[in-house]
Amino acid sequence: MAEVLKGKLVADHIKERIRANIERLSKENLFPTLAIVRLGSNPGDISYEKSIIKNCDSVGIKSKVIEKDENITTEELSNLIEELNEDNSISGILVFRPLPKHIDEEVIRNKISPMKDVDCMHPLNLERIFEGDMSGFAPCTPKAAMEVLKYYKIPIEGKNVAVVNRSMVVGKPLAMMLLKDNATVTVCHSRTKDLHEVTNKADIVVVALGKAKFFDEKYFNEKSVVIDVGVSLDENGKISGDVDYDKVEPIVDKITPVPGGVGSVTTSILLNQVVLACEKSKDR
Numbered sequence: 001m002a003e004v005l006k007g008k009l010v011a012d013h014i015k016e017r018i019r020a021n022i023e024r025l026s027k028e029n030l031f032p033t034l035a036i037v038r039l040g041s042n043p044g045d046i047s048y049e050k051s052i053i054k055n056c057d058s059v060g061i062k063s064k065v066i067e068k069d070e071n072i073t074t075e076e077l078s079n080l081i082e083e084l085n086e087d088n089s090i091s092g093i094l095v096f097r098p099l100p101k102h103i104d105e106e107v108i109r110n111k112i113s114p115m116k117d118v119d120c121m122h123p124l125n126l127e128r129i130f131e132g133d134m135s136g137f138a139p140c141t142p143k144a145a146m147e148v149l150k151y152y153k154i155p156i157e158g159k160n161v162a163v164v165n166r167s168m169v170v171g172k173p174l175a176m177m178l179l180k181d182n183a184t185v186t187v188c189h190s191r192t193k194d195l196h197e198v199t200n201k202a203d204i205v206v207v208a209l210g211k212a213k214f215f216d217e218k219y220f221n222e223k224s225v226v227i228d229v230g231v232s233l234d235e236n237g238k239i240s241g242d243v244d245y246d247k248v249e250p251i252v253d254k255i256t257p258v259p260g261g262v263g264s265v266t267t268s269i270l271l272n273q274v275v276l277a278c279e280k281s282k283d284r
Contacts, residue, residue, distance in 0.1 A: 002248075002255045003152075005227075007144075007264030010151040014268040015059050021275050022060045032278035033062040034118070034271075035084050037095045039077075039103075040070030045096050052094070055267050061274055064090070074104045078111045085113040091278040092118035094270070115280055118273040120173075129173050132180055137273050142174035144265035145206055145227050146181075148256060154204070154225055157182040162199045164188045164242075165208035170229060174206060195219070213244040217251050224252040229262050 022032060034056060038045050049065060056063040066080065077099075084093050093116045099105050114124045120139045128136050149156060161178050165171030166189045175185045188198055190209060199205045199219045207215055208229035220226060230242030241258030249255050256262055 001250055002226075002252045004249070005148055005152050005254055005256045005261065007148065007256065007261045010144075010148050010265045011268040013151060014147065014265070014272055018059045018061075018268070018272055018275055021279070025275070025278055028282075030278050030281065031062060032060075032091045032275045033064060033089055034274045035087075035090045035093045036063060036065045037077075037080065037084075037093065038065065038067050039072060039096065039100060041067075048096070052267060052270070055271060056274075059271055061271055070100050072100075072103075074102075074107050077103060078107055081108060081111045085111075085116060088281070090116065091281060092116050092274040094119050095121065116277055118270060118277055126168065126173065129176050132176070134177065134180055137276070138177070138269075139169055139173050140266045140269040140273070141170050141208075141229060141262065142177060143269045144262050145174060145229060146177050147265055147269065148227060148262055149204070149225075152254070154254065156204070158184070159203040160184050160186070160201065161204040161206065162186050162188055162202035163206045163208075164192075164195070164199065165206070165229070167208075170208045200224075207242040209242050211242055212240040213242070215243045215248065217244075217247050220248055220252050222251060222253065224254075226252050226255040227262060228256050228258050231258060231263060 036049055036052060038049055053063050084090050093112055095108065109121045112122055114122045117125050117137055120126060120137045125137045129138055156178060161183045163171050163175055163185060166187055171187055175187050178185045186198055188195055192198060196219045200221055204225045206227040206229060210230050210232050212232045212234040226243060228241035228243045232240060234240040239259050
């Protein structure tokens with residue numbers, strides 16, 4: 001039976017650090033504030049928004065929601081972002097994605113100030129990660145996966161890690177973070193030949209295909225550390241990860257659950273980056 005790597009313990013640890021930093025910043029009259037930009041009234045976005053606000057309140061971060069019609073033009077959204085860039089009371093900006101199809105996301109990604117880009121949209125922040133600079137903002141999901149590994153003291157240096165995702169949101173930045181910690185990384189995807197052979201030989205496997213229960217026991221071995229980033233609905237309409245948990249958990253060494261794993265840590269990473277943005281504002 002595997003050791004279950006629960007995300008709540010990691011998230012609580014990060015939040016303790018956040019509260020301490022907020023208390024320190026308040027003595028300098030600096031108050032971390034997150035601007036949330038939501039287009040339209042998608043129920044999923046609204047639910048996520050409520051969760052973020054609740055988490056902000058729990059650590060003492062202020063939040064401000066800017067709701068706009070989903071038919072907003074690229075120019076209008078760009079102007080709004082510029083206003084938030086110039087607002088000194090705003091530490092970080094979070095724009096809910098995916099954006100409506102008529103919005104030019106490239107324009108928005110480049111408009112947001114790199115100093116307030118807590119969701120790591122701006123190419124400059126992504127570029128820093130690919131240059132090995134991990135001191136700034138990072139995409140929250142891969143950063144959360146790294147925090148889980150480090151909290152549970154899972155060795156990374158010298159380990160073979162298979163990352164099953166090649167997106168700029170998860171797989172590629174995660175590969176850079178792992179390389180920074182001296183792992184040997186294989187980036188895989190849905191078209192990787194004999195995928196099960198690659199993952200079965202790895203010490204650590206991070207999966208993010210978005211296919212419920214896709215990975216069964218043949219993809220892992222008794223020493224596998226399994227980090228499941230995937231979130232989707234299974235055939236019964238229940239939230240599931242990419243891993244068939246009931247089949248895999250009994251045979252591997254360590255595994256993150258879904259829900260209750262990496263996703264539980266992601267919001268804490270976002271909050272921490274709001275505090276970091278507030279800290280950096282002293283230099284502006």
